[in-house]
Amino acid sequence: MNKIITIDGPSASGKTSVAKLVAGRLGVPYISSGLLYRAVALMCLLENASTEEIEGRLGKYRLELRPTPESNHIYLDGRDVTESLHSLEVDSAVSAVAQQPKVRGYVNAVLRRIPGPFVIDGRDMGSTVFPQAEHKFYLTASPEVRAQRRVPERDAAYDTVLSEILRRDEADKEQSAPARDAVLLDTSHLDLDGVVRAVLGHIDR
Numbered sequence: 001m002n003k004i005i006t007i008d009g010p011s012a013s014g015k016t017s018v019a020k021l022v023a024g025r026l027g028v029p030y031i032s033s034g035l036l037y038r039a040v041a042l043m044c045l046l047e048n049a050s051t052e053e054i055e056g057r058l059g060k061y062r063l064e065l066r067p068t069p070e071s072n073h074i075y076l077d078g079r080d081v082t083e084s085l086h087s088l089e090v091d092s093a094v095s096a097v098a099q100q101p102k103v104r105g106y107v108n109a110v111l112r113r114i115p116g117p118f119v120i121d122g123r124d125m126g127s128t129v130f131p132q133a134e135h136k137f138y139l140t141a142s143p144e145v146r147a148q149r150r151v152p153e154r155d156a157a158y159d160t161v162l163s164e165i166l167r168r169d170e171a172d173k174e175q176s177a178p179a180r181d182a183v184l185l186d187t188s189h190l191d192l193d194g195v196v197r198a199v200l201g202h203i204d205r
Contacts, residue, residue: 005119005203006126009139010176011168012146014187014195015121018139020071021196023119026203029067031114033122033129034094036107038085039063039074041093051093055102063110067118088156091164095171098123104175123172126179135203138178139195141188143169 005022009015016032023030043061044054064075073082084090097103108129111120122129126136141149147162154161169176178184183202187195 003135004116004130004133005135005137006130006133006179006182007119007121007137007139007199008123008125008127008176008178008182009121010123010146010172011165012150013139013141014149014192015139017192018187018195018199019119019121021192022199022203025196025200026117026119028117028119030072031065031067031111031118031120032072033107033111033120033125035072035074035082035085036063036065036110037094037098037103038090039076039081040103040107041090041097042081042084043076044093044097045089051096051100051103054097055100058102058106063106065110065114067114086153088154088164091154091168095168098175099171123176126182127177131179136179136182137199137202138182138184139187140184141186145188 007015007019007022020030040054043057044051047054047057049057062077066073066075073080074085075081111129120130126133126138143162143165147158147165150161150165151158185195185198
């Protein structure tokens with residue numbers, strides 16, 4: 001089996017948690033595309049470079065994603081930088097980074113080198129990166145619900161997190177459009193297990 005399952009959606013829509021559990025239930029690797037964009041955002045911070053400037057410096061770095069049964073690890077030139085990727089500084093830079101065509105091409109090339117089967121989450125995995133995917137899902141929820149979910153993951157107040165999510169939604173609007181053949185799931189009133197059951201139910205059918 002070399003099938004690919006894509007789970008897309010806006011920031012804090014639950015796609016990462018769902019993708020991990022679906023992959024676990026199916027016994028296949030889970031891939032987080034967003035970590036690669038976060039790695040490029042980290043490059044900007046390390047280089048003190050703008051998002052436009054970093055496009056010309058991508059060749060300086062060897063970027064790798066290595067999935068494990070529990071998580072993904074991101075390596076820059078052989079150094080594990082995974083723990084540095086979840087900060088408000090990276091949050092603030094990642095949308096602008098992901099809008100750069102050369103950055104998207106760079107990240108997509110890294111992703112397409114990963115052999116299936118796997119479950120992958122992101123914003124345009126089903127529409128752009130893996131249009132051939134056998135199953136495509138798009139998760140969403142209200143900004144307020146997504147902010148409530150994200151607060152425990154960030155050392156920041158609810159209003160700060162909500163403001164950042166709204167900003168990310170606007171910045172990611174073009175990239176985040178669902179694939180035409182994706183199954184749309186509003187997770188606002190579903191718990192995690194309910195979303196996983198819905199996804200697996202569509203796959204079983």
